[in-house]
Amino acid sequence: MIEKVLIANRGEIALRVIKTCKALGIKTVAVYSDEDYNSLHVKQATEAYHIGEAAPAKSYLNQEKILETILSSGADAIHPGYGFLSENSDFASKCEKNKINFIGPSAASMELCGDKMQCKAAMLKAKVPTVPGSPGLVKDVEEALKIANDISYPVLLKSVFGGGGRGIRLVNNDKELREGFETVTSESISAVGKSAIIVEKFLQKTRHIEYQMARDKHGNAVHIFERECSIQRRNQKLIEQTPSPVVDQKTRDRIGELVVKASEAVDYTNLGTAEFLRADNGEFYFIEINARLQVEHPISELVSGLDFVKLQLDIANGEPLPFKQKDLKMNGYAIECRINAEDTFLDFAPSTGPVPDVTIPSGPSVRCDTYLYPGCTVSPFYDSLMAKLCTWGQTFEESRTRMLNALNDFYIQGVETSIPLYKTILNTDEYKSGSLSTDFLNRYKIIDRLKEDLKKEKIEKSDAALAAAIIYSEYFKSRVQNSTPDNSNWKNKLG
Numbered sequence: 001m002i003e004k005v006l007i008a009n010r011g012e013i014a015l016r017v018i019k020t021c022k023a024l025g026i027k028t029v030a031v032y033s034d035e036d037y038n039s040l041h042v043k044q045a046t047e048a049y050h051i052g053e054a055a056p057a058k059s060y061l062n063q064e065k066i067l068e069t070i071l072s073s074g075a076d077a078i079h080p081g082y083g084f085l086s087e088n089s090d091f092a093s094k095c096e097k098n099k100i101n102f103i104g105p106s107a108a109s110m111e112l113c114g115d116k117m118q119c120k121a122a123m124l125k126a127k128v129p130t131v132p133g134s135p136g137l138v139k140d141v142e143e144a145l146k147i148a149n150d151i152s153y154p155v156l157l158k159s160v161f162g163g164g165g166r167g168i169r170l171v172n173n174d175k176e177l178r179e180g181f182e183t184v185t186s187e188s189i190s191a192v193g194k195s196a197i198i199v200e201k202f203l204q205k206t207r208h209i210e211y212q213m214a215r216d217k218h219g220n221a222v223h224i225f226e227r228e229c230s231i232q233r234r235n236q237k238l239i240e241q242t243p244s245p246v247v248d249q250k251t252r253d254r255i256g257e258l259v260v261k262a263s264e265a266v267d268y269t270n271l272g273t274a275e276f277l278r279a280d281n282g283e284f285y286f287i288e289i290n291a292r293l294q295v296e297h298p299i300s301e302l303v304s305g306l307d308f309v310k311l312q313l314d315i316a317n318g319e320p321l322p323f324k325q326k327d328l329k330m331n332g333y334a335i336e337c338r339i340n341a342e343d344t345f346l347d348f349a350p351s352t353g354p355v356p357d358v359t360i361p362s363g364p365s366v367r368c369d370t371y372l373y374p375g376c377t378v379s380p381f382y383d384s385l386m387a388k389l390c391t392w393g394q395t396f397e398e399s400r401t402r403m404l405n406a407l408n409d410f411y412i413q414g415v416e417t418s419i420p421l422y423k424t425i426l427n428t429d430e431y432k433s434g435s436l437s438t439d440f441l442n443r444y445k446i447i448d449r450l451k452e453d454l455k456k457e458k459i460e461k462s463d464a465a466l467a468a469a470i471i472y473s474e475y476f477k478s479r480v481q482n483s484t485p486d487n488s489n490w491k492n493k494l495g
């Protein structure tokens with residue numbers, strides 16, 4: 001049984017894991033870089049160890065140092081969070097060899113999932129539909145050109161090792177393909193140290209719909225419903241919701257069965273996510289498995305009532321799933337907004353620095369997973385995600401309204417945030433009516449509409465300021481008049 005977990009991560013996800021461990025009486029070991037001396041995860045864990053310099057390669061990605069810390073701290077398990085080492089099968093394998101319980105799938109399964117090509121091949125074998133594209137890796141630009149012309153533009157070039165929206169390029173013609181090939185290769189190498197490219201048909205007007213899957217070490221598998229993550233920028237998710245407005249119970253069951261098959265096809269254990277694209281005609285195409293806890297897992301927790309980190313620990317302990325598919329019920333509607341430190345108007349460039357003051361929203365069915373506190377710093381070395389703001393409602397409208405109120409209450413001083421963008425999106429008729437697609441921002445000219453909204457807000461604010469000034473001056477005048485003795489009658493009396 002797991003008694004002490006080292007969390008090889010930082011920020012909100014490290015805090016998330018600590019919360020469940022505390023609730024279960026499990027000890028936690030935090031690790032931190034030079035940049036994170038004053039971070040909350042260091043304060044909240046049972047123990048904390050410094051592991052190196054700010055640059056991820058020198059700390060949170062330093063496998064030797066982390067393994068050494070696990071062994072010296074006496075931790076019996078490791079939770080990798082997301083990003084960093086979470087999907088590194090070499091690292092998972094080193095943990096296995098050292099008899100450290102890695103909270104996630106086996107190294108072999110992770111390796112299979114981490115290679116988009118091999119994983120697609122496994123899906124085809126299991127009769128799970130995948131996006132049409134090259135039958136295997138393309139060996140050079142010339143072969144990519146040939147395939148692109150066969151399946152016809154637009155196509156996507158994808159590094160099979162890519163992730164987090166990196167290592168993907170949309171190309172519309174031969175010239176763009178030649179350029180794209182270079183960029184994808186270099187992006188993938190700088191992110192994960194290797195690159196290998198596949199060509200995929202670019203599906204237009206699609207939705208990103210993913211399924212939470214859970215499978216124990218005894219082969220019992222379930223899906224815990226879908227999440228729609230179509231609101232994206234640069235192939236990265238911004239806003240997620242569950243249920244998806246286009247998934248009815250029949251579809252949920254049908255794709256859910258495919259998801260269970262997918263988890264079996266790669267002998268997956270623990271919690272993972274099967275991602276699909278849904279074409280405009282309603283067809284679902286598998287794209288990849290994320291072999292870890294997903295950023296957006298809280299919305300699935302809100303509608304299922306489960307604690308996913310507890311479920312992860314139980315599965316890692318070898319316990320059978322405590323429920324069957326038919327026991328799982330979806331309740332209500334949940335939305336997540338990823339509150340990023342970024343400047344929407346500078347092409348979403350990171351905005352970092354000290355945060356002298358912050359107000360975290362709260363209220364009925366409002367959940368905010370965050371590392372922020374007044375006086376903290378948003379570091380330029382790591383991901384721009386500062387907080388995950390989630391709301392739940394009995395209806396979608398209730399959830400949406402709670403989100404808008406929470407976004408209004410959220411105050412973060414010192415850095416630019418994606419909050420204004422989300423207020424604009426949540427107020428559009430397109431979002432309200434569930435007309436979602438992965439090109440939502442461009443399709444509906446959201447950035448222009450954000451500019452309009454901000455202009456209006458500025459005018460309203462200056463109008464309000466003007467009104468306040470007028471009221472004050474009237475009040476001041478009346479005070480002055482009232483306090484000035486009225487001598488007129490007295491003068492009259494004098495005659």
Ligand code: ADP
Nearest residue numbers: 082083084162163164165191192294295296383
């Ligand atoms: P999710 O749906 O869980 O957000 P993402 O693919 O967006 O999945 O990845 C989550 C986070 O993990 C990202 O914000 C990013 O920081 C990190 N990440 C994932 N894959 C990579 C990668 N290949 N290189 C660097 N960072 C990555």
Ligand code: ADP
Nearest residue numbers: 131162163164165166200201202203208235438
């Ligand atoms: P990553 O590993 O970076 O998460 P994915 O393969 O999951 O890469 O794709 C990320 C996003 O890119 C998807 O959510 C979707 O918006 C877009 N995308 C990926 N493949 C396709 C495709 N074949 N057609 C259209 N869009 C795609």
Ligand code: MG
Nearest residue numbers: 164275288290
């Ligand atoms: Mg993905």
